[in-house]
Amino acid sequence: MTETPVLPLYMRRDEFNPIPELAELRDGPGIRKVTTAFGVPAWLVSRFADVRFVFGNPDLFSNQRAQDLGLLRSPGLSEEENKRLRAGQMLAFDPPDHTRLRRMLTPEFTVRRMRRLEPRVHEIVTDHLDAMQRTGPPADLVADFALPIPSLVICELLGVPYADRADFQHRSSRVLDVSLPLDQRAELQREFRAYMGELVARAKADPGEDLLGMLVREHGADLSTDELVGIANLLLIAGHETTSNMLSLGTLALLRHPDQVGLLRAEPERIDAAVEELLRWLSIVHTGTMKVTTTEVEIAGQTIGAGELVVCTLAAANRDPALAEDPERLDITRGLANHLAFGHGVHHCLGAPLARMEMRTAFPALLRRFPDLRVVTDELDFRAFSVVYGLRALPVAW
Incomplete structure (x- = not known):
């Protein structure tokens, strides 16, 4: 009998909102011990200032040590396989290795x-x-608009055949699903690696004008094949999963707030501020990468020893009253750009300019084309167990 997985506290939502327990943690002690999706204990950090502190100090909070200590290692994979899967994955490294790749x-x-x-x-x-x-x-709206647009953009940018999108979209959505056993997710990673390895081999034989071709031409002597595969994998998954879920969930959020969507339709020049507010309010990436303390450190009055795992809840931190007045309210006139939806510090999302540009283009165009756009059901399927929160489908009419 298959055991039902338990959703970690930091991934629990009530549609758009982090559950009240996360707000209580942030507004109360600010930190507590939790069990991660991988079944290991970690300190959960919830306040805006504390999350910035964690993200802004890679010398104290290491991405690489979480991997080196085997805390997130996939079972059934050899040390060599784990090492090859990590190669080129910028989020798995600290400076200076991370700096070299970035x-x-x-x-x-x-x-x-x-x-x-x-x-x-x-x-x-x-x-x-x-x-x-x-x-x-x-x-x-997911299948017809929100998913194919960023998928096509990242395919063209990277040099990935768009005809392969169904396969890589299926694999990426499953590899981000923490309800799957780790061995299944590891197998999906193997499949991704094999697929991208073929594309890298083609790019090495005949480098084009796309990003993979550029990396081969300009940095081929400095990057191993494993690193090229890892970089391409990371960009492909991150490049379509995050923006596609922002487009669908962001559209739903606007339509559920008639005053806000009305304001954006009347004053489309507000789109930049609207995008920042949707990023803050939705926080579709639940956490930053998990980190391990390199020394004893204090957060929110709690002493944490060296070698302990730390995870940050972005949904709670981005609704911290210290960041925004009345933070639970969606207000597209706010436009705060110092939110944590793209992270902070050395690991701040590399693709943030691309994601912003895609949203700045897509939202107004959609609302212009279909002024009577509406959601046709209240029965929506949210991706509760996904590392990137969103919707599986969004039925609409106009």
């Missing part, structure tokens, strides 16, 4: 580069809106 990618994700990509994103958005309009309502 420096190679940073020029490809600047705001200036994103502006150059913006016309193509407009085309992709328009094409999908045209297809929705031709087919007519009802539509599934």
